[in-house]
Amino acid sequence: MLFLIAWRNIWRSKLRSLVIMFAIALGLWGGLFVIALSQGMVNQRMDALIETSISHLQIHHPQFADNQQVKWVIPKGQALIDSLRRLPEVRAAAGRTVVMGMVSSAAAGSGVQIDGIIPAAERQVSKIYEKITEGAYFDESVKRNPILIGKKLATKLKVNVRSKIILTLQDRHGNITAGAFRVVGIFETISSRFDEHQVYVRAEDLNHLLDTENAIHEIALILHDVEAVDPVATTLRTQLPALKVETWKETAPELDYINEIMNQTSSIFMLIILVALAFGIINTMLMAILERVRELGMLMAVGMNKFRLFSMILLETLFLAATGGIVGTLVSMGTVWLVARTGIDLSVFAEGLRDFGYDTVIYPVLAPEFYLEVGLMVFITAILSALYPAWKALKLHPAEAIRTI
Amino acid sequence: MAVIRTKDLKKTYNSSMVPVHALNGIDLTIEKGEFTALVGPSGSGKTTLLNLIGGLDQPTSGKVWVEETEITQLKGNDLIDFRLKSIGFVFQAYNLIPVLTAQENIEFIMLLQKRPKKERQQRALELLNAVGLKDRAHNRPGQLSGGQQQRVAVARALAAKPKFVLADEPTANLDSTSTANLLDLMAELNQQEKVTFIFSTHDQRVIDRARRVVWLEDGRILSDETKM
Structure with missing residues (x-):
């Protein structure tokens, strides 16, 4: 009551x-x-x-993070990717050739991270192909040295789709080398900083410039369930003691x-x-x-x-x-x-x-x-x-x- | 057997600059089955005496017994429990819980006593019948007249089967018909059920109906007469 x-x-x-x-x-x-x-x-x-760059898990050579030199490749990278793809928790895995370099047009230049990717494999781990606002994601119309750049970079360099830009970088031997690339697509993500400092080329083109053969610096993994990240990371660390396995929380602690x-x-x-x-x-x-x-x-x-x-x-x-x-x-x-x-x-x-x-x-x-x-x-x-x-x-x-x- | 005994009861209020002696040594004995009026002008100490007998206030000095219990020794929840079990109250106004129906108001007291639901409902209806308001069981106080509300209050006071009922100027807000009805009811309960009633009043109609009249003035008993 x-x-x-x-x-x-x-x-x-x-x-x-x-x-x-x-x-x-x-x-x-x-x-x-x-x-x-x-x-x-x-x-x-x-x-x-996670979708555009860091993915759920990344694997690198342990010294790659320190100075990102070309020589810190993942040994037998392609074989590792193939075996990772067979793990039940893994939805997709892709390798990347990663170098730092300079990009320049007639108007300006800028420091960028260059990711050499296999477009079909990259589609499985990154949604950058969805972010293309102009041009296309590595279509077949440009046979030689296609490149994807961000919108902010395009504005800075004053270039458009089909413009030609120059990538300058250090090859495997430490020599400065350069290559002409043609813009095939311009992407726009939610981060303008990413759009300014990230470019994508085909792995084969980049390897050619670096004088390397299928050098894989980074393996990106997407799991079926994001919650499985920590246990999978633990397992991989015991199986691959010579490599550095990082979860998205470690890659981007912020x-x-x-x-x-x-x-x-x-x-x-x-x-x-x-x-x-x-x-x-x-x-x-x-x-x-x-x-x-x-x-x-x-x-x-x-x-x-x-x-x-x-x-x-x-x-x-x-x-x-x-x-x-x-x-x-x-x-x-x-x-x-x-x-x-x-x-x-x-x-x-x-x-x-x-x-x-x-x-x-x-x-x-x-x-x-x-x-x-x-x-x-x-x-x-x-x-x-x-x-x-x-x-x-x-x-x-x-x-x-x-x-x- | 005496239901209530007071011994040299004194009460002084110190709220203002000058101490007010509301009661100046009251010795009073009330026997079971009495129908007693405490009478006197405003400020004579009627309400103070009623409050002390009812355990609503503490005396400055002196003692009050209800049967064998010295209630002036009780404190806090013990005193509240004693009031709940032993004393029925009817106030001048604001007697009832406005959000409860007449029946629920009566049951509420028994609920506080933790009586079983069936017994509560049965007794509440019996009491409502006794005060002639059975058909108003489901009305809230706001839907009842002043006289009806006071009758529900009497029924509520009896719900706990108390040792006595204290009524502080119960007819003060009532018209003459309602007053007569309420007095008839209380007299009837007193005679048939042997309920002890003590009420304060300055209403002549009430004084006329009382069997014992205790006159108070300046905190003293002026006269105490029992009608034959």
């Missing part, structure tokens, strides 16, 4: 209760949606980075770091909203207590003990918060679900976002655990907000309370 009394009590002042419920719902909705947006941004950046920071920021953000809401709840409950002094005095007089009185006020607060909280969470889930289908277009800020490697169309996501976490936070907020009003009520003296005007 205490539940019944508490529930009916919150509807005694309908407007007041609805206002605070609405405030809670609105606060949660705003908070959760913003958090879902930022989570979406981080996830998209992560996915994009991604995991950003993820962590985003989670913490979200929690703090939510906490601030809830603290603000707590004051609203306290205010509402105080009003509810102060206008019921006589009734509370009567309840104490006829034998309602302090524990029950406290429970009643706590329940009222919980009902207020829970009603608002449930509505807010449901509306948030609905909004996130709806917006996740269409995405939010932030292209007004596109340049700024791309500089940081974020997409301009955001698809919000929120992990189910987070709803749970927020639910718990609302629950705790309600209990804390109930304390002061309840304490006020418990301090009432029945004989005086009942005569209060």
Whole structure:
């Protein structure tokens, strides 16, 4: 019956209760949606980075990371790729010839990372082919030295599809060598930095320039399940002790770091909203207590003990918060679900976002655990907000309370 | 057998600059089955005495016994539990929980006593029948007249089968018909069920119906007469 009394009590002042419920719902909705947006941004950046460059796992010669010299190739690279492809967890594997070099046009020059790839194999591990905005992904029309460059680089070099550019690099013997390449496609990813500093050529063309034969510096692996990354990495490390196996978290530690920071920021953000809401709840409950002094005095007089009185006020607060909280969470889930289908277009800020490697169309996501976490936070907020009003009520003296005007 | 005994009961309020002596040594004994009015002008100490007998307030000095229990020794939840089990209250107004129906209001007291649901419902209906409001069982206080609300309050006070019922100016907000009805009800319960009633009042109609009238003035008993 205490539940019944508490529930009916919150509807005694309908407007007041609805206002605070609405405030809670609105606060949660705003908070959760913003958090879902930022989570979406981080996830998209992560996915994009995994899809276009770092993949789930990478294998290198242990010294390659130090100075990226041509000589640090993976021994028997092609055979290793073939055996990796047979692992049940592996969806695709591809080798890359990687060197640092200079690219120049008549207008300008720029330092770039040159990835020599086998286009068909690369398609399996990277979605760069989907990011081509002009030209094509290594079509057959250009037989000699085709190259893919990013949009930002194209703008910098003032070149277009079919323009000719020069790659300058150091070959296997340490000699400076150069080759003329023809732009066949221009890609645009969510990161303008990537677009400025990454180019793709065919592995055979690059090997020819380097005077090497099928030199593989990097093996990129995509697994069926991203969760399997760590166990697979552990297995590979024991099987390939002479090589360096890195998961995406190790290749791009900042991604995991950003993820962590985003989670913490979200929690703090939510906490601030809830603290603000707590004051609203306290205010509402105080009003509810102060206008019921006589009734509370009567309840104490006829034998309602302090524990029950406290429970009643706590329940009222919980009902207020829970009603608002449930509505807010449901509306948030609905909004996130709806917006996740269409995405939010932030292209007004596109340049700024791309500089940081974020997409301009955001698809919000929120992990189910987070709803749970927020639910718990609302629950705790309600209990804390109930304390002061309840304490006020418990301090009432029945004989005086009942005569209060 | 005495239900209530007070010994040299004193109460001084220190809330203002000058101490107010609300009660100046009250010795009073109430026997089982009495129908007693505490009468006196405003400030005579009626309500203070009622509060002390009811365990709602602590005396400055003196003692109160309810049967064998010295209630002036009880504190906190023990005192609340004692009130719940032994004393029925009817106040001037704001007696009922507005969000509960008449029946639920009566059951609430028994719920606090942890009585089984079936017993609660049965007794609540019996009591509503006794106060003539069986057909109003599912009405909330707001849907009842002042007189009806007070009758529900009497029924609620009896729900716990208390040793006595304290009524603080129960007719103060009632018209004459409602007052007469309420007094009839209380007198009937007193005679048939042997319920002990002690009420404070300055309403002549109530004084006329009381069998014992204790006059108070300036915190002292002025006179104490029992009608034959």
